[in-house]
Amino acid sequence: MISDPAGQSATSSPPQASVNPLGDELAGNRTAQPCALVIFGATGDLTKRKLVPSLMGLAKDGLLPASFAVVGFARRPWSDEHFRNEMLEGVGSFGRSDTRASFEALSDSFSYHQSDFSDAAGYERLAERLDEIDQQLGTKGNRLFYLATPPSAYSVILENLAKSGLSRESEGRFSRIIVEKPFGRDIATASALNEQIRQGFDENQVFRIDHYLGKETVQNILALRFSNGIFEPLWNENFVDHVQITVAESIGVGSRGGYFEESGIIRDMIQNHLMQVMTLIAMEPPSALTADAVRDEKVKVLRAIRSFAPEEIDDATVRAQYERASFEGTEVNGYLEETGVAADSNTETFAAVRLCVENWRWAKTPFFLRSGKRLPRRVTEVAIHFKQPPHHLFPDASPKPNVLLIRVQPDEGVALRFGSKVPGPDMRIRDVRMDFQYGTAFGAETADAYERLLLDAMLGDGTLFARRDEVEEAWRIVDSIVAGWQQSSARPATYAAGSWGPNAAGRLLGEGREWRKP
Amino acid sequence: MTTIAGPQLFRTSAHAANPGELQQALTATWQELGAAGNDVARAVTINFVAVGRAGSDGAAATADMQGALDHLIRRSPARAFLVTIDAAAARPAVEVRAIARDRGSSRHVLLESIAVRLPPSWSPHVPGLVRPLLINDLPTHVYWADDWHDSAAFDAMRALGDHTVVDSRRFTLPAVQLPELHRARTTGGPVTDLDWLRLRPWRRACAEGFERLHFLPGTTVQGVIRHGRGGTSTATLLAHWLESRLGAQLALEEGETPDSALENVTLRFAEQELEVTRTGSCVLLKASTPAVCYLPLRLPGSRGNEGELLAAAIDIA
Numbered sequence: 060m061i062s063d064p065a066g067q068s069a070t071s072s073p074p075q076a077s078v079n080p081l082g083d084e085l086a087g088n089r090t091a092q093p094c095a096l097v098i099f100g101a102t103g104d105l106t107k108r109k110l111v112p113s114l115m116g117l118a119k120d121g122l123l124p125a126s127f128a129v130v131g132f133a134r135r136p137w138s139d140e141h142f143r144n145e146m147l148e149g150v151g152s153f154g155r156s157d158t159r160a161s162f163e164a165l166s167d168s169f170s171y172h173q174s175d176f177s178d179a180a181g182y183e184r185l186a187e188r189l190d191e192i193d194q195q196l197g198t199k200g201n202r203l204f205y206l207a208t209p210p211s212a213y214s215v216i217l218e219n220l221a222k223s224g225l226s227r228e229s230e231g232r233f234s235r236i237i238v239e240k241p242f243g244r245d246i247a248t249a250s251a252l253n254e255q256i257r258q259g260f261d262e263n264q265v266f267r268i269d270h271y272l273g274k275e276t277v278q279n280i281l282a283l284r285f286s287n288g289i290f291e292p293l294w295n296e297n298f299v300d301h302v303q304i305t306v307a308e309s310i311g312v313g314s315r316g317g318y319f320e321e322s323g324i325i326r327d328m329i330q331n332h333l334m335q336v337m338t339l340i341a342m343e344p345p346s347a348l349t350a351d352a353v354r355d356e357k358v359k360v361l362r363a364i365r366s367f368a369p370e371e372i373d374d375a376t377v378r379a380q381y382e383r384a385s386f387e388g389t390e391v392n393g394y395l396e397e398t399g400v401a402a403d404s405n406t407e408t409f410a411a412v413r414l415c416v417e418n419w420r421w422a423k424t425p426f427f428l429r430s431g432k433r434l435p436r437r438v439t440e441v442a443i444h445f446k447q448p449p450h451h452l453f454p455d456a457s458p459k460p461n462v463l464l465i466r467v468q469p470d471e472g473v474a475l476r477f478g479s480k481v482p483g484p485d486m487r488i489r490d491v492r493m494d495f496q497y498g499t500a501f502g503a504e505t506a507d508a509y510e511r512l513l514l515d516a517m518l519g520d521g522t523l524f525a526r527r528d529e530v531e532e533a534w535r536i537v538d539s540i541v542a543g544w545q546q547s548s549a550r551p552a553t554y555a556a557g558s559w560g561p562n563a564a565g566r567l568l569g570e571g572r573e574w575r576k577p
Numbered sequence: 578m579t580t581i582a583g584p585q586l587f588r589t590s591a592h593a594a595n596p597g598e599l600q601q602a603l604t605a606t607w608q609e610l611g612a613a614g615n616d617v618a619r620a621v622t623i624n625f626v627a628v629g630r631a632g633s634d635g636a637a638a639t640a641d642m643q644g645a646l647d648h649l650i651r652r653s654p655a656r657a658f659l660v661t662i663d664a665a666a667a668r669p670a671v672e673v674r675a676i677a678r679d680r681g682s683s684r685h686v687l688l689e690s691i692a693v694r695l696p697p698s699w700s701p702h703v704p705g706l707v708r709p710l711l712i713n714d715l716p717t718h719v720y721w722a723d724d725w726h727d728s729a730a731f732d733a734m735r736a737l738g739d740h741t742v743v744d745s746r747r748f749t750l751p752a753v754q755l756p757e758l759h760r761a762r763t764t765g766g767p768v769t770d771l772d773w774l775r776l777r778p779w780r781r782a783c784a785e786g787f788e789r790l791h792f793l794p795g796t797t798v799q800g801v802i803r804h805g806r807g808g809t810s811t812a813t814l815l816a817h818w819l820e821s822r823l824g825a826q827l828a829l830e831e832g833e834t835p836d837s838a839l840e841n842v843t844l845r846f847a848e849q850e851l852e853v854t855r856t857g858s859c860v861l862l863k864a865s866t867p868a869v870c871y872l873p874l875r876l877p878g879s880r881g882n883e884g885e886l887l888a889a890a891i892d893i894a
C-alpha cells in the first residue's frame with residue numbers, strides 16, 4: 060500500500076494492515092509485479108527493433124503489470140515526445156500485429172532521460188525521476204535496468220548504478236539488471252565483467268541474455284525430453300551415435316566487418332547460442348524446473364568438456380573463411396574483401412568443433428557444433444543421429460540411421476526420420492519422415508524471444524538466462540580453441556559463399572557420418 | 578467450388594451428406610485435399626463440439642461460429658462439429674468441409690468442420706451422431722453456444738467432452754441461470770465461461786485499484802455497475818464476484834449504449850474511490866484516497882472476439 064488515508068492512524072493501537080481483497084487477480088499468473096524499466100541505450104537499434112516492440116507484445120497479451128513505466132536513457136537531446144514517436148515507429152515496423160494500439164494506450168508511461176553514461180549527476184536525476192514515477196504510477200520502487208549499449212559502456216554504467224545506490228534492493232523492492240551479449244570476449248574479460256557486476260548486484264539480480272533461450276523451440280527441447288517417456292531411455296551413448304547442432308546464416312558480415320574481426324564466429328555464435336542449446340540437449344533431468352536446478356545441470360555439461368590442448372585442435376576443429384562466389388544470383392564478396400576486414404585476417408566465418416562430454420551418459424557420443432556465415436540458408440537445427448540397428452534384417456535395404464530433428468528456425472518443429480516398407484510384393488525400405496510443425500499445431504504468430512525474456516526478468520525467473528559459471532565455463536572451452544588456432548601456423552580453410560562450408564569439415568565427423576544439408 | 582484463402586490456406590468445397598453418411602463425406606473431403614498429389618496429414622490437436630440454436634430469424638447461433646473457428650484454429654487446429662438445432666428445419670442436413678495449410682508439397686489439415694442442422698426432435702441424437710467421429714487421443718472441448726434453458730440437455734452434451742465452455746452473456750435470466758451454472762461447475766468436469774474471461778480487464782483493473790487504496794477487512798464497500806442495454810448478464814456476473822469478495826453492496830444501472838459491454842464500475846469505501854471506465858479499446862482506472870489522487874492508468878481491454886476467447890478458454894483448460 061502506498062498511502063495511509065487520513066484518520067486511519069489516529070488510534071494508539073498499531074495500524075491494521077491493509078489488504079488487497081482482489082489481490083489474487085494480480086498474482087498466480089504470469090503478470091509481472093509493478094516496475095519501471097530503465098533502458099540504457101534507448102536511442103539505439105536494439106531498443107527500437109526488439110525491446111519496445113516486445114514489450115508491446117506482452118502488453119497485448121495482458122502480461123505487463125498495470126503499473127509500469129519505461130525510462131529511456133541515452134545521450135541524444137530527445138524529448139519525451141520524440142522518444143515516444145520513435146518507439147511508436149518501431150512498434151509499427153517490428154511489432155506483432157495489433158501492438159500499435161497497446162503502445163498508444165501505454166505511451167504516457169514512456170519517458171526519456173538524457174544523460175551521458177559517465178555523468179554521475181545523471182544517475183542522481185534518474186533516481187529522483189524513478190521516485191516520482193513510483194508516486195505517480197505505483198511502480199513500488201521496483202527497477203529493471205537493461206544494458207542495450209555497446210559492451211564498452213557496461214563498466215561505467217555498472218559503476219554508476221552501484222555508486223548511486225540504484226542497484227540496491229530493499230525490503231520488497233527489486234533491482235535487477237539485464238546484460239546483452241557479447242558477455243566478454245574471453246574468460247578473463249567475462250570474469251572481470253562478472254566481478255564488476257557483483258560490486259552492485261547479487262547473482263540473483265543479474266539476467267545475462269542469450270536470446271536463443273527465449274525461443275519457443277529451444278525451450279521445447281526441455282518439454283520434448285522431460286515430458287515424454289519415450290525419448291529419455293534412448294538419450295545416451297548406447298543409442299545416440301552423434302549429435303549435430305547447426306546455426307547457419309546466409310548473410311555475410313556486411314557493415315559489421317570491424318566488429319566481426321574482433322570476435323569471429325566462435326565467439327559470436329558458438330560460445331553462447333550453440334553451447335547453450337547443446338547443454339539443453341546433453342543435460343541430466345533437473346530435479347525441478349527452477350532457475351538454479353536447470354542451470355546446475357547445464358553447467359555440469361560444460362564442466363564435463365575438457366579444454367583442448369593445442370595439439371588436439373587440428374583434429375577436433377575446423378575454421379574457414381568464405382570466398383567470393385555467385386550466391387543467390389549475385390556475385391558476393393569474399394570475407395577478406397569485406398569493409399573493415401584486414402587483408403591478411405585469420406578471423407573465421409565458419410567453425411565446426413567436436414566436443415566430447417566426458418560423463419556416464421555421453422562418453423562415446425560426440426557433439427558436433429557448426430556455425431557459419433554465407434551458408435546456403437538461414438537455419439538452426441539440432442539433429443540427434445541414432446545408431447543403426449544391431450542386426451541387418453533387410454540385406455537389400457540401406458536405410459539411413461534414424462534422426463530426430465529439432466528445427467529451431469525456420470519451420471519450427473520436430474521430425475523423425477525412419478525406414479518404412481514401400482508398398483509392393485518385395486521388402487523394400489525407404490526413409491520417411493514424421494513431421495510435427497510448431498506453427499501449424501499452435502498458431503502462426505509466436506512471440507519474439509525477447510518477450511519471454513523480458514517477462515521472465517520482470518518475474519525474477521532466471522531459468523532462461525546464463526548464470527555466471529555457465530558463461531565462464533563456455534569461455535574456458537572456447538579460449539582453448541582460440542589459443543590453439545593462434546598457435547597454429549595454418550591459415551583458415553576457405554569455402555565458396557553459398558556452400559555448406561569447407562570440405563575439411565567432413566573429416567571432423569569420422570567415417571560413416573556426414574553433415575546434414577538442412 | 579474450391580477456393581484458396583490467404584497465401585497458404587486451402588479451403589475445400591462443402592460436401593453435403595445425411596447424418597448416416599458423415600464418414601463418407603469426410604472421406605470425400607480428404608480425397609479433395611489430396612487430389613493434386615499432395616501429402617495430406619492431419620495436424621488437428623482437439624475435437625471441438627459447438628451446440629447452438631437457430632434464432633427466430635432462422636440465423637443459426639453457430640453461423641457466426643465459422644468466423645470464430647477461423648480464429649480458434651490459428652491456435653488449436655480442430656475437428657469441429659457445429660450443431661444447430663433449428664425449429665424451421667424439416668430434416669437433418671450435414672455439410673463437411675476442411676481447411677489446410679500448404680507447405681511445399683505437404684498439406685496439413687487444420688480444420689475438419691462438420692456443420693449439422695437438426696430439427697428439435699433430433700436433439701437427443703446429437704451425442705450419438707458426434708461420438709463415433711471424435712478423434713481418439715485428442716481432448717474434446719464442448720461449447721454450449723446457447724441460453725441456459727435445460728440442464729439435462731446441457732449435461733448430455735457436457736458428457737461428450739473433457740471440458741465445457743459456455744458464454745453466460747447469452748443468458749436471458751442471469752439471476753437464476755448464473756447460480757445454475759455455478760452449481761454445474763461444482764459437480765462435473767471443468768467449465769469455462771467466456772464472459773468471465775471477457776471480464777478479465779475489469780477484474781484486473783479493480784484489483785489494481787485496491788493496490789493503491791487502503792482497505793481494511795470488514796470495511797463496507799458500496800458501488801455501482803453501469804452496463805450497456807444488453808449487458809445485464811455480464812454486469813450480474815461481475816456483481817456476484819465483487820459481492821462475494823468484498824461483501825459489497827452493488828447497484829446495477831442500465832446505461833445508454835446499445836451493446837452488451839460494461840460502461841463503468843465505481844466502488845467507494847472509507848472516503849476512498851475506485852473507478853473503472855471503458856474508453857475505446859482500453860479500460861481506464863482512477864483511484865483516489867483523501868491523501869492521494871493517482872494518475873489514471875490505462876489497461877488493455879478485452880479483445881473480446883469469440884474465437885480468441887474460445888482459444889484462450891481452451892488454452893487455459
Ligand SMILES: NC(=O)c1ccc[n+]([C@@H]2O[C@H](COP(=O)([O-])OP(=O)(O)OC[C@H]3O[C@@H](n4cnc5c(N)ncnc54)[C@H](OP(=O)(O)O)[C@@H]3O)[C@@H](O)[C@H]2O)c1
Binds near residue numbers: 102132176212241
Ligand atoms: N541491434 C540488435 O539487433 C542487437 C541484437 C542482439 C544484441 N545486441 C546488443 O545490444 C547492444 C546494443 O546494440 P544496439 O544495436 O542497440 O547499439 P546502438 O544502436 O549502437 O546503440 C547504442 C546506444 O547507446 C547509447 N550510448 C552510447 N554511448 C553512450 C554514452 N556515453 N552515454 C549515453 N548513451 C550512450 C547511444 O545513445 P546516443 O545515440 O544517444 O548517443 C545508443 O542509444 C549491443 O551490446 C549489441 O551487441 C543488439
